[in-house]
Amino acid sequence: MAVENEVNIRHIRQDFPMPSGKLEVLRDINIDLAGGEFVSIVGESGCGKSTLLRIIAGLDKPTDGEVLIGGERVSGVSSKVGILFQESRLLPWYSTEKNIAYGLPKGMDKKEGRERVKTLIETVGLKGFEKALPAQLSGGMQKRVAIARTLAGRPKVLLLDEPFAALDAFTKMNMQEEILRIWEREKITTLLVTHDIDEAIYLGERVVMMSPKPGVIKRVIPIELPEDHSRTSDEFDGYRREIFKGFFGSDQRMSEFF
Numbered sequence: 001m002a003v004e005n006e007v008n009i010r011h012i013r014q015d016f017p018m019p020s021g022k023l024e025v026l027r028d029i030n031i032d033l034a035g036g037e038f039v040s041i042v043g044e045s046g047c048g049k050s051t052l053l054r055i056i057a058g059l060d061k062p063t064d065g066e067v068l069i070g071g072e073r074v075s076g077v078s079s080k081v082g083i084l085f086q087e088s089r090l091l092p093w094y095s096t097e098k099n100i101a102y103g104l105p106k107g108m109d110k111k112e113g114r115e116r117v118k119t120l121i122e123t124v125g126l127k128g129f130e131k132a133l134p135a136q137l138s139g140g141m142q143k144r145v146a147i148a149r150t151l152a153g154r155p156k157v158l159l160l161d162e163p164f165a166a167l168d169a170f171t172k173m174n175m176q177e178e179i180l181r182i183w184e185r186e187k188i189t190t191l192l193v194t195h196d197i198d199e200a201i202y203l204g205e206r207v208v209m210m211s212p213k214p215g216v217i218k219r220v221i222p223i224e225l226p227e228d229h230s231r232t233s234d235e236f237d238g239y240r241r242e243i244f245k246g247f248f249g250s251d252q253r254m255s256e257f258f
């Protein structure tokens with residue numbers, strides 16, 4: 001029996017036509033996410049992470065393979081899936097509450113919609129900024145509005161494409177905690193793609209390592225962190241080393257990062 005919000009990525013291949021022949025971007029990608037699971041995919045620029053998310057979201061059709069959500073084959077965009085892009089993509093002339101309301105399901109009862117927007121504003125810590133325009137908010141606050149807008153559609157599956165890449169280190173850590181809190185409460189099946197190894201470990205219950213040309217899955221590492229997900233724990237450091245070694249082969253280059 002298919003669980004409503006489980007995701008099965010089966011034998012996904014993606015080739016793009018190029019003047020010199022075809023560019024093989026993804027080769028035989030297989031990932032199963034249980035309902036409510038949080039999986040991080042980490043890999044270098046160009047390894048096909050965004051391409052994979054676009055296929056899962058139904059924005060692009062793969063050359064081969066299929067994606068199932070709740071047992072149903074993805075054949076186009078669906079309200080079951082919420083996607084958060086790297087840029088916030090807010091409407092500049094809309095206030096915080098209007099931008100969030102923009103993500104509500106079509107035809108939702110007005111009163112219910114207003115209540116949902118109010119709850120979401122509290123969830124992402126933007127109380128007091130309901131009437132502010134994006135230009136009056138910091139980058140981190142704009143990101144919060146974008147998260148709330150994505151959650152407004154009550155997605156069963158949340159896709160995060162390097163959502164915090166443009167933020168400073170402090171805001172980024174706050175946002176990661178925020179996402180973790182939201183996920184723990186709402187238990188939305190979540191797939192995050194990032195090139196930030198710490199972010200992948202901090203958030204994921206599993207980290208999928210991808211390597212490029214063509215994009216393939218190199219390894220899958222289950223993550224078990226102490227309750228507080230402390231970034232300075234021995235466990236965290238162990239995963240950090242394991243993933244660095246997996247990508248770079250030795251401890252040598254790690255000294256450049258720590």
Ligand SMILES: Nc1ncnc2c1ncn2[C@@H]1O[C@H](COP(=O)(O)OP(=O)(O)OP(=O)(O)O)[C@@H](O)[C@H]1O
Pocket residue numbers: 016017023025043044045046047048049050051052195
């Ligand atoms: N529509 C397209 N047509 C042709 N090539 C494409 C298309 N979309 C992506 N590519 C190519 O596919 C490869 C993977 O791109 P993708 O955007 O998925 O990488 P990524 O892992 O998300 O990288 P980044 O971390 O920089 O965002 C790149 O070589 C890119 O040039």
Ligand SMILES: [Mg+2]
Pocket residue numbers: 049050051161
């Ligand atoms: Mg990308």
